[in-house]
Amino acid sequence: MDEQNKNVIDEQTKNKMEEHKEERTDLTAFSQKVLQLREEISKVIVGQQETVALLLTAILADGHVLIEGVPGVAKTLLARLMSRLIDARFSRIQFTPDLMPSDVLGTTVFNMKTSEFDFHEGPVFSDLVLVDEINRAPAKTQAALFEVMEERQVTIDGTTHPMSDVYTIIATQNPVEQEGTYRLPEAQLDRFLLKIRMGYPSVDEEVKILKRHQETRNLIRLEDVKPVLTIDELLDMRKKLDTVYVEDSLLRYIANIVEQTRTSKAVYLGASPRASVAMLNAAKASALLGGRDFVTPEDIKFVTPSILQHRLILTAEAEMEGYTPLKVAQKLIDKVEVPK
Structure with a gap:
């Protein structure tokens, strides 16, 4: 009986090795596409390697992204560039204080010819949607995105309208401007896979930007950027997530980090199980x-700060001491022992 079980185990191991070998061969073409994406982005965006890596991570993990940064650091440009590189439908919504939910989702209009109501789709009906300055719209309009972000569908007048399989929202917001802005509800923030902070370029990077503008021949317009990925190729890339191996020790590592957010004295509201799943997929x-x-602890440590920072609500004492959600998240990550 033991010998029979051994043969079964050996056969299963052999099959897994064959699948593993085949998967690694497939990753060659995958890596070439990723390299091509990075090269095309670098032709337009100078620096911001971490931001680009996190944005690619979110799109591959089938998640929405919130990009935060001061005006002029190319938040909108990066989002528009990504939409150009993926051969998919694109729309942009500029959020303003007077924007209504129907301006985003669409509305039903009475058709005089047919004597029926026709649904006119809003700009949210696309594959990649850029929501510019999302914190400028009031809560009622922001709430219009709840269903479409989580369930990839919109319900209007009792009729459900599904979105495409690649549906992704890339939102931007300004962290310093307060006048005319509204704080995003926690329930909506939780629906963003990542919150990416886009900082200033270094001096060398800024010199490179200036040189590109000085020598206009080196400037590449968005209209000249050609798609690198088709929708089918992106969906195939996403399917490869199921083939990535994750050790049980790393699953516990993720759970321990999330548990730290729920027991820390600096955190009033910790991360939910949705954050754990987000950490795994990212x-x-x-x-x-x-x-x-295969996933390494470094992969988890790289994506986790961007997953936790917008999901943590700090205590008043922690805020008074100058802590930010990002700093607290990093400290909590460092407290957890890394699996060996």
């Missing part, structure tokens, strides 16, 4: 972007 995507079919 870590898998990070591994694939690194050319690997």
Whole structure:
């Protein structure tokens, strides 16, 4: 009986090795596409390697992204560029204080010819949607995105309208301007896979930007950027997430980090299980972007700060001491022992 079980185990191991070998061969073409994406982005965006890596991670992990940064650091440009590189439908919504939910979702209009109501789709009906300055619209309009972000569908007058399989929202917001802005509800923030902070370029990077503008021949217009990925190729890339191997010790590592957010004295509201799942999927995507079919602790440590910072609500004492959600998240990550 033991010998029979051994043969079964050996056969299963052999099959897994064959699948593993085949998957690694497939990653060669995958890595070439990723390299091509990075090269095309670098032709337009100078620096911001971490931001680009996190944005690619979110899109591969089938998640929405919130990009935060001061005006002029190319938040909108990066979002528009990503939409150009993926051969998909694109729409942009500029959020303003007077924007109504129907301006985003669409509305039903009475058709005089047919004596029926026709639904006119709003700009949210697309594959990649850029929501510019999302914190400028009031809560009622922001809430219009709740259903479409989580369930990839919109319900208008009792009729459900599904979105495409690649549906992704890339939102931007300004962290310093307060006048005419509204704080995003926690329930909506939780629906963003990542919150990416886009900072200033270094001096060398800024010199490179200036040189590109000085030598106009080196400037590449968005209209000249050609798609690198088709919708089918992006969906195939997402399917590879299921083939990425994650050890049980890393699953416990993720759970321990999330548990820290729920027991820390600096945190009033910790991360939910949705954050745990987000960490797992983003870590898998990070591994694939690194050319690997297995997750390492470094993948988890790379994506986790951007996953936790917008999900944590700090205590008043922690805020008074000058802590930010990002700093607290990083401290909590460092407290958890890394699996060996």
